[in-house]
Amino acid sequence: MTEKLTLRNLKRGETGIVTGFVKNDAIREEELREIGFAEGDEVQVLEYGSFGRTPISVRLNRTIIAVRANEAQSIEVSRA
């Protein structure tokens, strides 16, 4: 089985489209959906934190949202 591409895999400046959420954590999925992540949304990795490339500032449509690496790992994307 090939690992699905997640927001964590995108490089700085790279853009992707949200395809879904990793299925193992329903609470996290709801948190992510509530702040606005949804299938079909455009995401772009803008900046990384100074320690271990986390947190990540992500452009979600026209909003910038800070997510931690483990949260980014729950967002499945396809490269735009």
Added chain:
Amino acid sequence: MTTVIEKISTDQSKPLQATDSFTVALVGAPNCGKSTLFNGLTGGRAKVANYTGVTVETKQGSFRTPGGRQMSLIDLPGVYGLSGKTADAKVALDVIRGQASEMRQPDAMLVVIDAAQLRTHLQTALQMRQIGLPMIVVLNMVDLARRDGVELDIDKLQARLGVPVIPCTATRKAGREAVLNALDELAAAPSAQVAVEAAPLKQVQQEARQLFQDVVLQEPALNKLTRSLDGIFLHPLSGLLIFTGIMFVMFQSVFSWSETPMGWVEGLIAFLSDIVVGITPDNWLRSLLVDGIIAGVGSVIIFLPQIIILFLFILFLEMTGYMARAAFLMDELMLRVGLNGRAFIPLLSSFACAIPGMMAARTLESEKDRLTTIMVAPLMTCSARLPVYTVIIAAFFPAETVAGFLNLQGLVMFGLYFAGIISAIIVAFVLRKTLTKGRAQPLLMELPTYKFPDLSELLLGLWQRAKIFLRRAGTIIFVVSIVLWVLTAYPGDSLETSFAGMIGSVLLPVFEPIGFNLEIVIALVPGMAAREVAVGALGTVYAVQGAEENMDGLAEVLRSAWSFPTALAFLAWYVFAPQCISTIAVARREMNSWGWTWLMVAYLFAMAYIAAGGTYWIASALM
């Protein structure tokens, strides 16, 4: 009207009783401009009240509509949707669902959405329709969005949502008037209610995206300026450097800018004392007024300039949008010790005073994060410890240069601050592994567009903070000052024969093993009101007149009266110094639990004792 709320906000069991007037709740995502609209509609006259159980702030104000209706407005914590996972969001949702025991359900909702963030905020508006309250959607910051090039079909949006949609810019009068008119119409026809069947979030999101496609004709790319600024401010290297620089300037300013205004406050206190001395006979009443109330309350009011400067920085950084970036930069480091990046602001404030710090912890969403933050806040070296450090260091450490360029006294001072930070890290880490164990709260935080702060809003915020601080000085500290005065003034005529002296003698066996003498223990008793009072008390015990002004005189006496290990032990004690009563009182209020409060006092006391004892024993053995 005002008396009702006044009474309520002081009565913890019944906060924010909704009055009979038409009540409107302000609902919306964080950063949607809700508070600006609140200030605009109510003229900034708000009563901030604590919600029982969880101390989440809700603000209540009132206004009159053009149709002559008196309405009250409740500003609720920001919510993105209906899941209500955080303490903040739960309160907001309980209120609008009519499940809050303290308040009846509001009559209507103003759902505020940012016109420039429609793709995500429409999702919030759609979910709010499920509540079933009459609602008006306020399309906020519409001018700004239009200027950026956003084009949208408002009529279509209104038709599709099935509720009135009012374009508005909260800082402008015309927009606010349109909101008021819409509220008039709504109040006249209360049947204008929507109740949409509850639907899974995923489905609502799809609906929101579809709606967005249909009503937003054009939307430009994200603000260029914000992106390039983030490239600098969030950069792994330059971001950290700038952050450190800002913190440095901030601390310098809190201490250096405040000197002059603190001198004024000091002068005012002396002036008041002189007046009272002039008009009262030399008896107990004069002593109560001058030594008790004016000196006691004055010793706290003196910190008003520092608090105002600190909050000036905090509010400015918050309003420009930088504070969220600071939390971003600090998140990973703080996460490793079990704190949330957002706890950074409360802990920073605690360097001025733990009290505003603990109050700032209300912005933390997770209850466990909040408890942990409040528990360690007293370990940040507050400004009240500074006079104590200054006197002892001046007495026992020569002002010599070490390692070529470092000032020894400054180095000791830095060491004491550092010791506090390290202990906070350890305590937070241990708490998160034991009592506040649990899943780490996600960061998931919006980084708002950078903007220049609105001056009047900045001043209003400062005024509100100052008012809270002064009210406290007029109540808790007023009472404590009187109690301590009684303890130090009776029954004998000297401190040694007073109640404080007796308490000191009783406590002496406890403190003797860690190197404290009777004089120190006596000084610790009045030091409970405010830590720096200990300096004045030491002066009284050693009969040094005007010890606060005459620090050199006191230093000389201490040098001959204390051994070096005792001085070190005293400094170590003050790193933890659990004895400031106002901090304990505020911690109790903010945590809403005596258990946690006692735990905090106990662990601070234990650490102070062990640190002072350890320092004393090791230093004695080495000398």
